[in-house]
Amino acid sequence: MKIKAVPAILAVLATATVLVWAMRPDKAIAVLFVSKDYLLEMISILPPVLILCGLFDAWVPRRTIEQLMGDASGIKGTSIAFLLGTVAMGPLYAAFPIGKSLLDKGASLYNVAVFLCVWASIKIPMILFEVKFLGAEFALLRLALTIPAILVISALLRIFRMNTPRIQCYR
Amino acid sequence: MAFAAVIWGVAGVSLILSWAKSREKTREALRFFWRAFLSLAPSIVAIIWTIGFILTFLPSGFVLNTIGRNAGIMGVVIAAAFGSIFLIPAFIAFPLAASFLRQGADVRAIAAFVTTLVMVGVLTAPLEVKFFGKRFTLWRNTLSFVMALVIAFVMGEVLR
Structure with missing residues (x-):
């Protein structure tokens, strides 16, 4: 993925979420609610994995x-x-x-x-x-x-x- | 979550040991961490947000229902395709798959779905490309897809 593609995709997702919110607020909440669990998973696993990768890179x-x-x-x-x-x-x-x-x-x-x-x-x-x-x-x-x-x-x-x-x- | 606690603990203890031995190397490691985190986080948030949309508008129950009803070789291929696109946690996928098996879904379709679910990642492919390049990502996912079909058909023969 090109570096600039990510902000563009995030902007599309944000716009889509706002549009869904305008039509069906319950669906927009569902989207964010489902994402929340995955987000927690990311925050709980990714930082320590990357810290260990950094230490691995520096020491091994x-x-x-x-x-x-x-x-x-x-x-x-x-x-x-x-x-x-x-x-x-x-x-x-x-x-x-x-x-x-x-x-x-x-x-x-x-x-x-x-x-x-x-x-x-x-x-x-x-x-x-x-x-x-x-x-x-x-x-x-x-x-x-x-x-x-x-x-x-x-x-x-x-x-x-x-x-x-x-x-x-x-x- | 138990695993998260363990890996945070391991990372924390390693950092302290590293700091005690060499401040410079520890700073180097933390710079690596920060650069990597900043470059990965936006892509992962985009993937997660997309999953939120897919799971909201195309619930996993509906998907497995489609798989259960489409018998035959095409059904197995469709199941494998669904598995490649979805990122459903095992604690949701396995119970649903079980209920559809009990209702008479094709064993091969369920096996193909479960296998591509974990092995093939269309949504995570852009990130995989970033790390390992286009060729590697394309081939790893394609070969995994084909192997999932092979596994499914062998299982169909054995479990018949």
Whole structure:
């Protein structure tokens, strides 16, 4: 997203909210009410994640991450990516800065892709919740299929050489 | 929320330790934090606000209802498409999905919906592009979409 696109989108959203407010005040309140929960989630997760990314950036030497999760790290690196993705909670967008920091410090693209996909789809509390509502058979079968799917997706991303450009994303 | 408390605690303790060891590096870390937060927050607010509109005018119940009624392969693809656009928390999505399964919805459609819901993010794609570039974002999401369909059809065969 171009930097200038965001203020434009926010302006459109604000205008739309005001228009909805004029016609159906209850709907406008509903929009803001639904957004509020997500906003609380953002405020409670994003700042500490970014503080940890900042500390990671300042303290952890590039060599360490290259060795742990770089191209030559093999199954160990992938296991670390997998564990990192599983233990953390929070929305996918919180995983982007972490994945980017890992990539900048020399983690392989394959491992970062595994980390992102695992963060998105495999969480222990979420699995328990799925078992409760959709049944153990459904949840565990889906999990058993998701793990190889993530490895295939990440391997294909590597084969296609989806080298990410060195993006300066914070400015 | 328990996780939020833990991660705030970890971040706080790490900051104190870092400050004790090197003021300069800690300032560097805080500058990183502040720059990143200021550049991310507006995009995320825009995403969240959009979700507010989508969930208000296209309630998740209606969506799952559509998925439940559209049987067949097209139904599964439509379910996967809905899952890609929506960002519904699991505590709303799973109970609803369960109630539609009980009413006889296609297992494949529900599996496709739940899988793309978490793996594919159309709304978060602009942010993903910002971090990892267009090519990576396009391919990660496309491959995840295709894999979600594969998972759904395999589950349909096994759970039949």
